[in-house]
Amino acid sequence: MRQLLAAFVMVVTILFLLAVQGCQTVGTVAGLGADIAAATGKISAKEAESIKRGAQAAGQAFEEFTPENEYYIGRTIAANILSRYKAYENNRANYYVNLVGQTLAMASDKPETFSGYHFLILDSDEINAFAAPGGLILVTRGLIRCCRDEDALAAVLAHEIGHVQLGHGMGAIRGARYTSLGKVVGVELAKNLGGGQLAQVAEIFDGTVGDIMKQLVDTGYQSSQEYAADQAAVVIMKRVGYNPSALKDMLEEMGKRLGPKSGGFGKTHPSPANRLQKVGSSLAGSGPTVAAGIRKARFEQAMTGI
Amino acid sequence: MKPMKKMTTAFLIMAAAAVSFATGAWAKEMTVQVNMTQLRATPAYYGAVVATVDYAARLQILETKGSWAKATDPKNNKTGWLHLSALTSKRLTPKAGAKSAPTSVSTGELSAAEKGFTEQIEKDYRQKNRTIDFTWVDRMEQININPQKSVAFLKDGQLIATEGGRP
Incomplete structure (x- = not known):
């Protein structure tokens, strides 16, 4: 009898564990939106608090930006950058960068954004790159010149995809924007915003764009965010089969080329040496992969004149 | 009801509950x-x-x-x-x-x-900021790589077509 009881308890325990496990899986799916928001660092705990306060004030929370919101923020950010830098009008080169970049994005942790990942070369000697929220990625000719082959270009693009995937751009938005937006849009859920509301939301949009531009152009991401983007780049490169040590080659070349007059990049990024030190351990064991020669040849063909 | 039978009944009820909880919620x-x-x-x-x-x-x-x-x-x-x-x-x-x-x-x-932030807000922004040009933003969004093109590109470069990362 005692044995039977023990067996019964065991079976019930197993079933209970199964049920709990099932529940966790379901919960993972159910909480996905929130998980992504948290995982991508869209909001910090402090910002979440602000949102709560805003929600109390307005009666309706403005919890987080949807991928569509992110898309419109990203478009405006990209337009602002393209007002400071000229586009590099070379269809072949831009197509090739998209071929490498969009292929990498599909292997990232966030392959789906509202309107996909798109890449464009900026006609500038400055060594720089910008990842606008939603996946609009701009890379200067100067930065591409730090790449000696396709694997190195993949390292640059995968790093920028890493910033998008980790929500670093959106993370620059001040908590107060969420609170203000909650107050405006939370109270009235009409299909379109009325005149007064439109003006208020437009003002918050200006502030939001300003927050992100400030980070992209003036202050830069936090060093920890740059290192995280490097780590993400290594993961993405490994998934697709690029040689992750190309990131090292690229950073070394960048270190050589970044002089004291290197423009905004030197100011907004940790030094290539520091990045190398941080990412170094995850590159251990990676060496030249097969067909690097084939990839180098098509890189050189597409990038003639860069 | 004998204790043994009681236990069997309880067992069946719990088993049914556990199974439906684990699978039904899908x-x-x-x-x-x-x-x-x-x-x-x-x-x-x-x-x-x-x-x-x-x-x-x-x-x-x-x-x-x-x-x-x-x-x-x-x-x-x-x-x-x-x-x-x-x-x-x-x-x-x-x-x-x-x-x-x-x-x-x-x-x-x-x-x-x-x-x-919607299309309505972008429209408003563009009216107020005439110097901010969206031409190249629209153009870059037109560059779309078909997954089949990606497959061929990966194959040519002897790279791997992965199934996409984890969220």
Whole structure:
């Protein structure tokens, strides 16, 4: 009898564990939106608090930006950058960068954004790159010149995809924007915003764009965010089969080329040496992969004149 | 009822509850949160396209595998796989002019976030900031690499077609 009881308890325990496990899986799916928001660092705990306060004030929370919101923020950010830098009008080169970049994005942790990942070369000697929220990625000719082959270009693009995937751009938005937006849009859920509301939301949009531009152009991401983007780049490169040590080659070349007059990049990024030190351990064991020669040849063909 | 029988009954009830809890809850709905994406025959971007789904479509989630979900679109009963980063558990409002009929959700259930930054706000921004030029933003968005092109590109470079990362 005692044995039977023990067996019964065991079976019930197993079933209970199964049920709990099932529940966790379901919960993972159910909480996905929130998980992504948290995982991508869209909001910090402090910002979440602000949102709560805003929600109390307005009666309706403005919890987080949807991928569509992110898309419109990203478009405006990209337009602002393209007002400071000229586009590099070379269809072949831009197509090739998209071929490498969009292929990498599909292997990232966030392959789906509202309107996909798109890449464009900026006609500038400055060594720089910008990842606008939603996946609009701009890379200067100067930065591409730090790449000696396709694997190195993949390292640059995968790093920028890493910033998008980790929500670093959106993370620059001040908590107060969420609170203000909650107050405006939370109270009235009409299909379109009325005149007064439109003006208020437009003002918050200006502030939001300003927050992100400030980070992209003036202050830069936090060093920890740059290192995280490097780590993400290594993961993405490994998934697709690029040689992750190309990131090292690229950073070394960048270190050589970044002089004291290197423009905004030197100011907004940790030094290539520091990045190398941080990412170094995850590159251990990676060496030249097969067909690097084939990839180098098509890189050189597409990038003639860069 | 003898203790033994009682225990068997209790066991059966608990077993039934556990099984239904673990499996039944899969009949779950999620919403497409990207402009447009595809349901595919296999959990990979390189899988054949079964159907296209638009923003705000509500899908029945049948199972998940890694970072992919197998889903049915009740509108046409097509079933296929899509990446979890295309989905949200929230309800969203279909775009004006979308083929799908508006969902029957009451406005109270709609996410306030949908009212945030939209096409309307961009239009307003562009009117006020005439020097900010969106021409190249529109142009770069037109550069789309078909997954089949990616496959050929990967193959030529002796690279690997992976199934997409984890959310």
